[in-house]
Amino acid sequence: MGGPGVPPRGRPEQGSPPVSAEPNPIDSADDPALVPVLPEAVRQRVVVLAATVLGGLPLDQVPASLRRVARFTPAKRAKLGGTGIAAALAGDPAFRQRVADKVADAGGELTIAVTAGTRPAAADPVEVGALAYLLRPDNWVDLVVGAADEVRTETDRVATEHRIKEAEQRADRAEQARAAAVAEHGRLRGEAEQARAELAELRAELRAVQKELRESQHRERRASEQAATEKGRLARAERDHQAELRRLNARLADAEAAAAATRAAGAQEHAFDDSRVWLLLETVRNAARGLVRELALDPVEVVPADFVAETADTPDRPRAGARALAADDPARLDQLLAMPRAHLVVDGYNVTKTGYGELSLEQQRNRLAASLGVLAAQTGAEVTCVWDGADPVHGIAPPPRGVRVLFSRKGEIADELIRRLVRAEPDGRVVVVVSSDKEVADGVRRHGAYPLSAHTLLRRLARG
Structure with a gap:
């Protein structure tokens, strides 16, 4: 584990012959080609660990891009400066080493185990991967890859369980829908039976109404025929009365003509003719009164x-x-x-x-x-x-x-x-x-x- 005054891990001691064929361990650990892709959960945990210790670093040891974020609380640092912290850890090995030292100083048994390159059986793979990424023991890539595999396996397991649960829920909903469809089918069948019964009743009522209508039309035709017959009878009676009136008028005209002739005949015949005319007019008047009585016509006071x-x-x-x-x-x-x-x-x-x-x-x-x-x-x-x-x-x-x-x-x-x-x-x-x-x-x-x-x-x- 590196630190101030401590040579970096894997760096040759002074006086040792230089080994130019082998890369520097720290340099090779920070080689981007060797850094595996972190699962999102591991990456977020790395950012949280770095954000927690960031406030404890001297300001001159904090990258310029993170100095403003360093003033925030740890939670706010991880939320607002997560992308910058992750970029600084990936691109600045010295900053990552300082963060790793702080994490190691504050760590517990899991940190000690990961620093030694071991992994407890019951350890959280996300925590192991994040610590291995920061502390970089010799087998850190294997630890990170193993942790990533476990995270992916757990994620796949959770996703599979979720899919199974969703499938079971869909199956339950389908069964409920089928039961509801069966119940709805039964209800609709009952309604159809009821509608058929009502239709039969309505048809029976319609037949009854049609029968009553035919009978009413038959009665109406009979009444119309009777009215026409009565109208004809009254018309004939009216014609008879008119004929009688014309006959009486003709007789009256004859009487008036006879009266005129009588006046012209002379004084001697005048009295005789007057008596005949009077008799004729009296006859006409009595006939008219008889006609009034026959028609039963009462005097009217309205028009x-x-x-x-x-x-x-x-x-x-x-x-x-x-x-x-x-x-x-x-x-x-x-x-x-x-x-x-x-x-x-x-x-x-x-x-x-x-x-x-x-x-x-x-x-x-x-x-x-x-x-x-x-x-x-x-x-x-x-x-x-x-x-x-x-x-x-x-x-x-x-x-x-x-x-x-x-x-x-x-x-x-x-x-x-x-x-x-x-x-x-x-x-x-x-x-x-x-x-x-x-x-x-x-x-x-x-x-x-x-x-x-x-x-x-x-x-x-x-x-x-």
Whole structure:
């Protein structure tokens, strides 16, 4: 073991003949070609040993690259200066020798044994390799190689055990997965059986529903056939009544003609003819009364539009009347409304959005209702204003006298309510429908009403 004042190991004594053929032992020990590759664990242990004794070396014996690291604690030296310490030990034999001397001075039985070139059987191979690398006994390479082999063998053994353990764990996981798959398969099979049972129940329910649907359709067809039969019977009765009325009208016309002839025949025959006419008219009147009794017709106090209004959303107010016609000249509207018992039906929003759509809906409704009130007072016609809206509008002012306000029901638009109003009127009554909607105009025209555009009504209202 080298040290100050002690010749290096293997160096010839003074006076001994020089042996130039043999290399210097220290020099040959430090030959890079002879230094085996240290396992990582041995290298780290060498760095820890050197870092431990580095602080005890005089600063002038510490390589310049490690002097800053020498001020750190041993653990910090090994962590931050490990690479520099390993490089200095490999490249600076004198520094390595000083470190080895310090390690030898602080060493125990294992250090003494390694210095002597022996290795205790139970010694840690990592510690033996690190001490052999630093102390460099004559057989240090063998000790380092042996320690490296043991470290590698231990590493391989640990790795093999780890792989075996991982393989066992994978096998356990595979077995667990297989058991889970078997359980899942059983669960899915149970669910499939349950789904098949539910499917069978649903099919049975479907067959029952289809059977009930067929029966319902059959009942509906029978009801439709019965309704058609009843409708035909009522139509025949209506035709019979119309024929009877025409016959009575013909008789009345004959009576009126006879009365005229009687007046022309002279004063003597006048009384005779008057008596015949009176008798004929009395007969017609009695026949008409008998027809009324036969049809069981009671006197009515409501008009047809009131029946439609009962099925529409309408605010509480007195009822009033109106009926329709077609053309763009406001004079045509006046002509139609001048007819007896005329009924004016107005498509509210169609008119207001044409004339003053910039106003709010409430303002549109109030303005049109006020204008229609003036028109109803001027013409005496029945006036009905129809608005779209599934829900009644609350809080609005009551409509003017003579104006009926209706809102369409849920699921119904104003166009459909207008058609129902027109269909409810008897043939021959003048009904005027104001709407610029072509579909509405065509529909009401087919039922005998007179369609007029929104502009026509707006021009008439603007006239005052």
